Amino acid sequence: MRADRSPILVWAALLVLLVLTVAASFVATGLPSLIAAMGIALLKAGLIFWFYMHLREEPGLIRLAAIGAAAWLSILFFLVFSDYLTRDVERTPPAGVTEAAEPAAGAGGSAAVDQTITSSSMAR
Amino acid sequence: MAEKGVEVHEPFRAGDQQRQADLFGTYVFLATELMLFGGLFAALFAIRTLHPEAFVAASKRLHLFIGAANTAVLLTSSLAVALAVRAARSGDGRRTARLAAGAALLGLAFLGLKGLEYGLEYRDRMLPVLVDRPRFADPAEHLFMNLYMVATGLHAIHLTIGIVLMGGLALRIRRRALALPGRAVVVETLGLYWHLVDVVWVFLYPALYLAR
Numbered sequence: 001m002r003a004d005r006s007p008i009l010v011w012a013a014l015l016v017l018l019v020l021t022v023a024a025s026f027v028a029t030g031l032p033s034l035i036a037a038m039g040i041a042l043l044k045a046g047l048i049f050w051f052y053m054h055l056r057e058e059p060g061l062i063r064l065a066a067i068g069a070a071a072w073l074s075i076l077f078f079l080v081f082s083d084y085l086t087r088d089v090e091r092t093p094p095a096g097v098t099e100a101a102e103p104a105a106g107a108g109g110s111a112a113v114d115q116t117i118t119s120s121s122m123a124r
Numbered sequence: 125m126a127e128k129g130v131e132v133h134e135p136f137r138a139g140d141q142q143r144q145a146d147l148f149g150t151y152v153f154l155a156t157e158l159m160l161f162g163g164l165f166a167a168l169f170a171i172r173t174l175h176p177e178a179f180v181a182a183s184k185r186l187h188l189f190i191g192a193a194n195t196a197v198l199l200t201s202s203l204a205v206a207l208a209v210r211a212a213r214s215g216d217g218r219r220t221a222r223l224a225a226g227a228a229l230l231g232l233a234f235l236g237l238k239g240l241e242y243g244l245e246y247r248d249r250m251l252p253v254l255v256d257r258p259r260f261a262d263p264a265e266h267l268f269m270n271l272y273m274v275a276t277g278l279h280a281i282h283l284t285i286g287i288v289l290m291g292g293l294a295l296r297i298r299r300r301a302l303a304l305p306g307r308a309v310v311v312e313t314l315g316l317y318w319h320l321v322d323v324v325w326v327f328l329y330p331a332l333y334l335a336r
Binding site: 033073 | 144147148151152154155156158159162163166169170172173174176180188192196199200203205206207210312315316319320322323326327329330331333334335336
């Protein structure tokens with residue numbers, strides 16, 4: 001507790017990460033962009049929790065209370081996205097049955113399926 | 125960390141035990157806040173999954189650099205709060221009060237910039253509800269802007285509460301109504317809330333402004 005150096009170092013690291021995340025948004029698109037943005041945000045949150053919110057100095061019980069919300073949120077996200085991310089599976093027609101009904105779906109891979117979903121949701 | 129001058133209240137036997145309970149309670153409260161914002165994030169990512177192109181197009185219309193400046197302002201306010209907690213623990217009341225007041229002012233600067241940004245969006249007819257005939261490229265952008273308003277508005281309300289409490293804390297310390305370092309835990313728990321509001325913005329900023 002002698003010097004105030006470590007909070008200032010953490011602040012500098014946070015600002016560097018801010019510059020990085022803005023820079024990444026100009027470079028990456030799609031899934032890599034999302035991963036970079038959320039990865040850097042997690043890193044920043046980790047720095048804030050560990051140093052500014054003093055988890056570094058606290059015993060296990062306090063740390064457990066702090067990550068409790070993260071555990072519940074991961075359940076929320078798992079259940080929500082087990083729906084949204086698997087919807088295109090249902091839309092893929094069984095092989096050789098409805099080729100004519102959904103022409104784009106047979107073209108291969110999830111990219112083509114994504115395209116179908118996007119264009120159909122846009123059309124509405 | 126055993127501090128001297130800590131008043132131990134009824135159910136507790138030791139200052140350390142009391143402090144742990146204070147922090148534990150605060151973290152449980154903050155967990156409920158995270159759950160509240162977590163629901164908004166789930167909705168945001170669901171819309172992004174369903175309408176990837178429209179989501180990115182809507183995100184590109186937001187003011188990226190005002191958001192970045194605001195992130196820097198909020199991170200700096202968090203530094204002030206972290207330094208205030210250190211000063212409070214070492215019993216330096218004057219320094220604690222000054223740093224807490226500085227954090228509150230930075231919070232106000234954030235709200236000012238946010239207000240400016242809302243103003244620009246109002247002018248460009250991008251704000252749902254407030255604007256008469258909003259101009260959206262498609263319904264998905266309308267959805268995005270609805271969530272943008274709810275999420276940033278809810279965050280601004282949390283920050284406003286933080287500013288009022290932080291300003292009040294600075295006044296109480298200045299008037300010596302809060303004995304330091306004995307009651308440093310008050311600064312610590314309010315500091316935890318302040319940092320959490322910062323963490324929420326750390327996720328809101330890339331999720332809303334940086335979708336590409």
